[in-house]
Amino acid sequence: MKNIILSALLFHSTAQASSNLWKNASTSVTASYDSRYILHGYDLGPSLLHGSLDLYSPLNEVISVWAGAWYGTQSDGTYNELDLYTGIDAQLNEHLAVGVAYSLFNYLEVSFPTSAEAHEFSGHITLSAGELSLSLRDLYDSEAGGHLARAALQWNKPLTEQIGLVLSAETGYSFGYFTEDDGPNHALFKLAVPWQPTEHLLVQPFIARSLALDAIDAYEQDHTYGGISVTASF
Numbered sequence: 001m002k003n004i005i006l007s008a009l010l011f012h013s014t015a016q017a018s019s020n021l022w023k024n025a026s027t028s029v030t031a032s033y034d035s036r037y038i039l040h041g042y043d044l045g046p047s048l049l050h051g052s053l054d055l056y057s058p059l060n061e062v063i064s065v066w067a068g069a070w071y072g073t074q075s076d077g078t079y080n081e082l083d084l085y086t087g088i089d090a091q092l093n094e095h096l097a098v099g100v101a102y103s104l105f106n107y108l109e110v111s112f113p114t115s116a117e118a119h120e121f122s123g124h125i126t127l128s129a130g131e132l133s134l135s136l137r138d139l140y141d142s143e144a145g146g147h148l149a150r151a152a153l154q155w156n157k158p159l160t161e162q163i164g165l166v167l168s169a170e171t172g173y174s175f176g177y178f179t180e181d182d183g184p185n186h187a188l189f190k191l192a193v194p195w196q197p198t199e200h201l202l203v204q205p206f207i208a209r210s211l212a213l214d215a216i217d218a219y220e221q222d223h224t225y226g227g228i229s230v231t232a233s234f
Contacts, residue, residue: 024057024058024059025055025056025057026055026056026057026233026234027053027054027055027056027233027234028053028054028056028231028232028233028234029051029052029053029054029231029232029234030051030052030054030229030230030231030232031050031051031229031230032048032049032050032051032052032227032228032229032230033047033048033049033050033227033228033229034047034048034050034225034226034227035047035225035226035227036048036223036225037072037074037079038188038208038210038223038225040148040150040172040177040185040186041172041185041186041187041188041210041211041212041213041216041220042178042216042220043220043221043223044079044112045074045076045078045079045111046074046075046076047074047075047076048072048073048074048079048227049072049073049074049075050070050071050072050073051070051071052068052069052070052071053068053069054066054067054068055067055068061091062090062091062092063088063089063090064088064089064090064091065086065087065088065089066086066087066088066089067084067085067086067087068084068085068086069082069083069084069085070082070083070084070085071083077109078109078110078111079109079110079111080107080108080109080110081105081106081107081108081110082106082108083103083104083105083106084103084104084106085101085102085103085104086101086102087099087100087101087102088100088101095127095128095129096125096126096127096128097124097125097126097128098123098124098125098126099123099124099126100121100122100123101120101121101122101123102119102120102121102122103119103120103122104117104118104119104120105117105118105119105120105143114143115143118141118142118143118144119141119142120139120140120141120142121139121140122137122138122139122140123137123138123139124136124137124138131155131156131157132153132154132155133153133154133156134151134152134153134154135150135151135152135154136149136150136151137149137150137151137152138150141177144176144177144178145176145178146174146175146176146177146178146179147174147175147176147177148172148173148174148175148177148185149172149173149175150170150171150172150173151170151171152168152169152170153168153169153170154166154167154168155167155168162195162196162197163193163194163195163196164193164194164195164196165191165192165193166190166191166192166193166194167190167191168188168189168190168192169187169188169189169190170186170187170188170189170190171184171185171186171187171188171213172184172185172186172187172213173185173215174215174216177215178216179215179216181215182215183213183214183215184213184214184215185213185215185216186210186211186212186213186216187210187211187213188208188209188210188211189208189209190206190207190208190209191206191207191208192204192205192206193205193206200232200233200234201230201231201232201233202229202230202231202233203228203229203230203231204228204229204230204231205226205227205228206226206227206228206229207224207225207226208224208225208226209222209223209224210222210223210224210225
């Protein structure tokens with residue numbers, strides 16, 4: 001009888017969590033254009049067109065889960081990539097959030113030697129206070145064979161009810177992340193102007209400057225690039 005009661009309670013808890021997952025879920029679709037595909041200081045080519053489908057759901061006041069898919073291609077047809085990802089975040093208090101994530105990168109067609117797929121595991125600690133946030137992140141990539149630690153500072157400033165200003169600065173340190181030696185990997189500075197004409201539509205143009213630091217500056221260059229994204233939420 002005890003086992004029957006425990007099984008019933010477990011079933012009820014699981015069913016309730018599943019109900020909350022779908023009841024509170026929100027979906028967004030994003031279409032974007034970047035004048036160059038720059039990833040962690042690496043130049044992967046020009047004219048990236050990409051889109052994503054994302055699902056987000058708070059399970060309770062603290063825990064939320066998310067998942068999605070991303071597809072990117074270049075206008076010259078030399079790069080095609082499909083990624084799948086999922087993660088879980090915890091908002092521990094008003095100023096502190098933590099989370100972990102997993103991504104599966106599927107390289108359908110690329111212009112450089114690589115495996116057909118790669119696995120990425122990442123985690124973050126994010127501190128926020130008003131319009132400022134500081135995020136400390138680490139990722140491990142199976143194709144890179146190493147870690148990339150990053151620190152990102154972001155300032156979100158509302159200008160009007162529909163228009164804002166986002167300034168961000170990021171730096172990364174390579175622990176064997178596609179490099180033989182450890183060292184500073186890259187710096188990234190970005191200015192974005194989000195415009196939200198309706199409750200469910202967000203348009204965000206940006207301009208960015210990527211700097212290759214000691215670990216990769218022998219074969220990567222600095223780049224200034226820009227782009228725009230359009231997100232519809234449901």
